[in-house]
Each structure stands twice: as C-alpha cells, then as structure tokens.
C-alpha cells in the first residue's frame with residue numbers, strides 16, 4: 001500500500017512512499033488512494049463534471065427548471081423581481097453563473113484529489129487551496145452522492161482568492177452548518193446572500209437541475 005507521509009495542509013512538502021501513489025484517471029489525478037478507490041473517484045469526477053456542464057448551460061440559457069432551482073436553493077424568484085430588484089437579481093444570478101463557470105474550467109483543467117483520513121466526505125482548505133482532500137466516508141456513498149459531494153468541495157475551491165479566505169464556505173459553521181441533508185431547516189432558512197456563500201446550495205442546485213429524476217426538494 002502507498003500513502004502520503006506528510007500532509008500538505010501547512011504547505012509542507014508532500015512525500016510519497018512509492019511513485020505509483022498517483023493515479024492518472026480520465027478526469028482527474030488521485031494521490032495516495034488504493035487503486036480501486038481511485039477508479040471510483042475518477043468516475044465520480046466525470047459525473048460531477050457532466051452535472052456542472054449541464055447546470056452551466058441551463059443557467060446561461062435560463063432554460064428548463066432553472067427558475068425553480070433558483071427559488072429553492074438561492075431564494076431568488078425570477079417571476080417576482082421588479083425594477084431595481086430585477087437588477088440586483090441579475091447580478092446574483094451572474095454571481096452563481098460565474099461560480100459554475102469557474103467550476104467548469106477547474107474540471108477541464110484537471111483536478112488533483114489527495115487521500116485524507118478524516119470522518120468527512122471531503123475537505124478543502126479555506127485559504128489558498130491547491131487540492132481537494134477526499135476521505136474514507138466518500139467511498140461509502142452512491143455515485144450520485146459522490147458527485148454531489150465533489151461539487152460541494154468544488155464550490156469551495158472555485159471561490160479561492162489569493163491570500164484571502166474562500167468566499168464560499170459552509171454557512172453556520174461550526175454549530176449549524178447549512179447542509180442540505182443534515183440540517184434542512186437551516187438550509188431552507190438561508191437568505192439569498194447567505195446561500196450565495198454556502199457550498200451545499202451549489203451542490204444541490206446542481207443536483208436538482210442535472211439529475212431532476214433523483215431529486216426531491218426538502219421544503220413545500
């Protein structure tokens with residue numbers, strides 16, 4: 001087995017026990033994973049990339065169920081906006097589109113995922129992230145949940161800024177993170193401004209638009 005000896009968390013050099021610890025998949029590079037996991041992760045990356053591509057296209061065209069998704073996940077009602085409210089709303093929709101544009105280009109540039117050992121699905125450093133870390137629970141999820149989890153991490157990653165905190169975090173951290181599944185009440189209660197900065201809102205907006213048959217809104 002191969003493993004990463006030293007975490008890159010604090011900018012220290014990543015040392016590998018063996019040269020074969022990097023798996024080059026079709027969609028991404030996977031560092032430090034067992035090959036069976038790396039293959040799964042590469043597939044999930046392909047799925048997440050396709051979902052983000054679908055959302056990007058639908059959002060740019062404002063087609064399909066975009067209006068419903070915007071209402072559910074970002075509290076934006078495109079039918080109700082008037083006057084200056086409409087101008088603000090267009091800026092907010094542009095901001096969402098720009099996150100999906102960035103995610104799309106990150107996927108196309110080729111991501112690197114690094115094996116971690118936490119109890120979370122994935123983690124992304126809140127400052128200057130260079131990679132996304134994927135942890136053991138990820139491999140217990142369904143392919144769709146894996147792709148959704150990746151989009152969540154990619155939303156953090158896409159909001160990176162040089163020398164500053166990522167603009168997209170997990171709202172309500174550390175006590176009541178606005179997670180769609182674990183904290184639906186908090187999730188539903190987010191204002192538009194908070195939703196725009198909450199990673200799960202991008203992940204589940206993507207899930208509703210790209211995989212409508214598998215998604216049920218958690219509210220009325």
Ligand SMILES: [Zn+2]
Pocket residue numbers: 152153156169170199
């Ligand atoms: Zn997160």
